[in-house]
């Protein structure tokens with residue numbers, strides 16, 4: 001069964017797409033069969049790696065036609081497939097809103113891909129809305145990047161956790177809200193960032209306590225993440241080592257994946273033989 005992870009935040013620009021793309025990249029290099037889903041109207045994830053073959057449809061087709069045929073594209077990163085964002089006018093939002101099963105459809109449709117993938121990663125837009133709700137309700141685990149500055153920390157406590165509370169009743173419709181892991185993201189060496197990171201870990205998120213925690217792994221703020229995106233490469237391949245106290249992208253992303261997926265602790269990323277991987281028979285085109 002594929003593990004579904006939704007990367008979400010009610011705040012824009014926190015690092016969701018970069019994180020989704022880089023997690024997808026390291027997971028395929030660990031031999032995992034990965035599907036990325038771009039649930040943002042601005043198709044940033046869709047263009048992160050470039051495409052080897054493009055399906056006719058994308059997320060709009062998947063959800064409105066309830067079919068997995070003709071919605072899965074192949075990225076140029078060997079082993080990584082993607083459901084592209086094909087909704088430039090944002091019509092899917094209101095479609096989901098007005099459909100009785102709108103918010104739980106994605107969850108049921110992705111379950112039909114369980115045999116094809118080990119991990120499905122969903123990137124969302126940085127604002128609340130029916131599509132983000134659908135992506136959250138499709139997940140087994142939620143990951144929320146939080147830059148350690150006061151406005152982002154407040155928005156996490158107010159907006160993102162508020163969204164989880166609002167969706168809780170969906171459990172009665174068979175779509176329980178998954179546990180959430182906050183990820184301190186774009187950490188720098190300022191005292192302010194250290195203090196906010198510390199406070200995020202100390203905070204008790206009653207009444208959702210237990211279902212929400214902050215990951216031990218931190219993602220540093222370094223230029224490697226932007227450079228790798230410019231070169232359309234996963235960051236762990238771009239920066240394998242680094243001098244100074246900050247962990248390299250390879251070390252950071254490996255630690256993150258091991259923390260999120262303890263069953264992969266034995267795996268180290270290897271991209272030399274990446275071409276030999278991924279012979280999955282997925283319903284492309």
Ligand SMILES: Nc1ncnc2c1ncn2[C@@H]1O[C@H](COP(=O)(O)OP(=O)(O)OP(=O)(O)O)[C@@H](O)[C@H]1O
Nearest residue numbers: 012013014015016017018126186220221222225226
């Ligand atoms: N670890 C990092 N260090 C420094 N800069 C980063 C890092 N990760 C991402 N960035 C940069 O931060 C900016 C925002 O990242 P990204 O687009 O991933 O955020 P987002 O949450 O997906 O935004 P949106 O809400 O608009 O979809 C980008 O310019 C990206 O290159």
Ligand SMILES: [Mg+2]
Nearest residue numbers: 016017040044
């Ligand atoms: Mg984004």
